[in-house]
Structures are given as structure tokens and as C-alpha cells.
Amino acid sequence: MDIQRVGIVGCGLMGSGIAQCAAEAGCQVWVKEAEESFLAKGLARIHGAWDRAVAKGKVTEGQRSAWQKNLQGTLSFATLADCDLVVEAIPERLDLKLQTFAELDRILGPAAILCTNTSSLSVAQIGPVLEPTRLGRFAGLHFFNPVPVMPLVEIIRTLATTEETLAALRGFVQGLGKTAVMAPDAPGFVVNRLLVPYLLDAIRCAEQRLATPEDIDAAMKLGCGHPMGPLHLSDFIGLDTMQSVAEVLFDAFGEPRFKAPSLLRQLVASGRLGRKTGSGFYRWEGEKRLEALSL
Ligand code: 3HC
Numbered sequence: 001m002d003i004q005r006v007g008i009v010g011c012g013l014m015g016s017g018i019a020q021c022a023a024e025a026g027c028q029v030w031v032k033e034a035e036e037s038f039l040a041k042g043l044a045r046i047h048g049a050w051d052r053a054v055a056k057g058k059v060t061e062g063q064r065s066a067w068q069k070n071l072q073g074t075l076s077f078a079t080l081a082d083c084d085l086v087v088e089a090i091p092e093r094l095d096l097k098l099q100t101f102a103e104l105d106r107i108l109g110p111a112a113i114l115c116t117n118t119s120s121l122s123v124a125q126i127g128p129v130l131e132p133t134r135l136g137r138f139a140g141l142h143f144f145n146p147v148p149v150m151p152l153v154e155i156i157r158t159l160a161t162t163e164e165t166l167a168a169l170r171g172f173v174q175g176l177g178k179t180a181v182m183a184p185d186a187p188g189f190v191v192n193r194l195l196v197p198y199l200l201d202a203i204r205c206a207e208q209r210l211a212t213p214e215d216i217d218a219a220m221k222l223g224c225g226h227p228m229g230p231l232h233l234s235d236f237i238g239l240d241t242m243q244s245v246a247e248v249l250f251d252a253f254g255e256p257r258f259k260a261p262s263l264l265r266q267l268v269a270s271g272r273l274g275r276k277t278g279s280g281f282y283r284w285e286g287e288k289r290l291e292a293l294s295l
Contacts, residue, residue, distance in 0.1 A: 001111070001168040003175075004028060007080035008087050009100055011042025011073070014117055015089035017147025020046045021176045023070040030083065032074050039073045046071065049148060081107045085172060087141055089117040092244055094125065102129040110134075113165055115141040119192060119241075120248040123185045124158040135160035139169060142189055145237060154183040154190060187252040188245070196245055197257040199237075200264070202230030206281070206295060207263040213281045213292040231281040232289060234264075235274035243268050263295065 008019045008031045019031040023046075033039035050067055053059040072079075080086055086104055090096055097116065104114055114137065116126055123140035130138055140156030153173045157166060166182075173180040183189035188196060202220070206213055217229020226233075234242050242264060249258035267273075267280060272293070274280030283290040 003084045003168060003172045005083045006085050007083035010089040011039055014143060016042040016045045018087055018089060018143055020148050023067050025175045029071050030074050030079050043073050077103050077107055083112055085113045087115045087117055092120060094121055097126055098129045101126050105130045105134050113137045115139050117141055117143055120245045123156045136162040137165045139165060151178050153178050153180050155180050156183050156185050156189060158185055187249050192245055196249060199230045199234050200246055203261045203264050207261050235280035235282055238276055239264060239274045239280050240268050
């Protein structure tokens with residue numbers, strides 16, 4: 001199956017990144033948001049990235065205008081009716097996801113593939129709201145932040161996902177210029193199961209004053225060649241997201257290494273969610289990390 005028409009539900013950081021990559025890959029993309037202001041913000045993020053690419057001389061004006069033509073916003077599920085693939089990228093609330101998938105299943109044609117970009121929920125848990133005939137064409141498609149840059153996508157199959165669907169998704173991921181790995185439908189899939197305990201341990205090190213946040217980050221960046229230190233990366237991912245992923249992993253495995261440290265909970269409770277709120281372990285000005293804040 002050749003995926004050409006793609007719907008993305010949710011135009012936040014992940015949804016807009018997926019929409020951007022699909023439009024750049026030549027797909028016809030409709031991105032759906034619940035409110036005009038969210039849609040405008042998400043589309044502005046994508047158009048801003050394309051403008052910066054033209055300004056840097058990495059992309060021609062012609063290329064940008066072709067990409068712009070491939071991308072449209074909508075507030076209505078009905079606009080997605082002709083899509084070959086719809087990827088859901090809304091907040092990590094099961095109730096919202098179930099409503100969204102029930103609606104998508106109702107309006108989409110029988111051959112369409114439905115995917116969730118959930119980073120922590122069980123993919124199979126969403127299945128019961130789908131018609132039994134759709135289950136073979138339902139899977140997880142987990143992207144990484146920042147989506148336009150990170151080359152990995154985890155494909156998560158349920159017991160019902162067909163080989164034909166997996167082949168179509170592998171082809172789609174390859175068309176985006178990214179690499180797919182098959183991941184189990186188990187909490188954290190592969191990447192978050194390994195990454196999150198490491199990040200939580202770094203937070204415990206900061207909590208125990210083992211070293212300053214800057215030194216913890218410098219140690220892992222320079223000592224291990226990581227692109228960002230773990231506290232910097234936690235701010236980048238969002239401390240609220242980190243806490244909710246940790247809760248899902250701890251509920252599932254009950255191992256102390258998955259438990260959200262009290263420092264993480266305190267930062268979240270005080271509204272220091274990382275880059276997106278301008279403060280977390282560090283102070284932020286947009287994308288720019290500034291000094292470490294007191295803990
Ligand atoms: N959006 C789009 N593009 C971005 C970007 C963003 N937020 N940040 C950087 N870029 C682009 C830049 O424009 C630049 O592009 P260019 O080479 O065409 O000019 C390129 O990326 C490199 O950027 P910089 O030179 O500014 O900075 P770095 O070399 O430090 O790279 C980074 C930035 C790619 C974000 C790098 O620091 C990195 O890989 N960090 C780790 C990110 C990571 O681990 N992500 C996974 C998070 S876990 C997750 O998403 C799972 C979820 O379920 C929680």
C-alpha cells in the first residue's frame with residue numbers, strides 16, 4: 001500500500017513535527033486541531049522551520065512552496081476522510097485518545113491505517129473502540145523529539161496488526177528518510193524503557209547534590225558523547241511528560257529505578273516544566289538554555 005494522503009491529529013510539538021516531515025516527503029497532509037489558536041501555532045512552527053531552512057540556503061523557494069502546498073490545517077475530522085494513514089498525536093490521556101479513535105474509525109475508509117504516537121500508553125488498549133475489521137490496520141508509530149531531526153521511529157504492532165500494515169508503515173517511515181525499529185507493545189517500548197531510568201537517575205543525583213546540574217550534564221555530554229546532558233534533555237522533553245511516563249513505567253514494572261524522584265514532582269508542582277514554560281532545571285529563552293536555577 002502506498003501512503004500518499006496523511007492526516008495528523010494534534011498540531012503540538014510532536015504532531016507538527018510529523019506533519020512537517022510528511023509534507024517534506026511529498027505526502028498530502030491534513031493536520032487537525034481542536035481549536036483555531038492551537039492550529040495557528042502549530043502551522044506557524046512548521047512554516048517558521050521552512051523559512052529558516054530557506055534563509056540558511058538549505059532549501060530553495062520552490063521547494064518550500066511545494067512543501068507549503070502539501071500541508072493544510074483543519075478543525076474538522078471529516079476533512080481526514082480520504083486519508084490513507086492517520087497518526088494521532090494528542091496529549092497522553094486515554095479518554096481523549098479513545099474518543100479520537102472512535103471518531104476516526106467512523107469517518108475513515110476501510111483501507112485506511114490508524115496509528116497512535118503515544119509514548120507510554122499501551123497501543124492495544126485503544127483497540128476496543130475500533131471496529132474489529134480495523135484492528136489489522138492499527139498500530140503504534142512513535143516519533144522522537146525534535147521530530148524533524150531525530151531519525152528513529154518505533155513501530156509497535158498489536159497482536160492483530162497485519163504484515164501488510166507493517167510493510168506499509170515501514171515504507172512510510174523510510175519515505176520520511178527515517179529508520180524504523182519494531183518495538184514491543186510494552187510500557188516505554190524500547191527507547192523510553194532504557195532512557196527514562198537514566199534520566200530519573202540523573203535527577204536523583206541532582207536531588208542528592210552529587211554534583212551541580214551543569215556538571216552532571218557536562219559529564220554525560222563530554223564523557224559519553226551524548227548530544228545533551230540528562231537534565232538538559234529532561235527540560236527539553238518536558239518535566240510533566242517525564243513524570244507521567246515514569247508513572248506508567250513504575251505502575252507496570254514496580255521497580256524503584258522507574259519511580260519519579262520527589263525533586264521531579266516538586267518541579268512539576270511548581271510549574272517548572274522545562275523549556276516549554278521557560279524554567280525547569282535551567283532557565284530557557286525559547287530554544288536557548290540559560291543558567292541552572294536553584295533547586
Ligand atoms: N526542531 C527542529 N529542528 C531543530 C530543533 C528543533 N527543536 N533543534 C535543532 N534543530 C535542527 C537545527 O536547525 C539544526 O539544523 P541544520 O543542521 O539544518 O542547521 C540541527 O537540528 C542541529 O541543531 P543545533 O546545531 O542547533 O544543535 P545540536 O547539534 O545540539 O542538535 C538536537 C540539537 C538535535 C536537539 C541534539 O541536541 C539532540 O539530538 N538532542 C537529544 C534529543 C533526544 O534525545 N531526543 C529524544 C527525546 S525522547 C523522546 O522524544 C521520546 C518521548 O516519548 C518522550
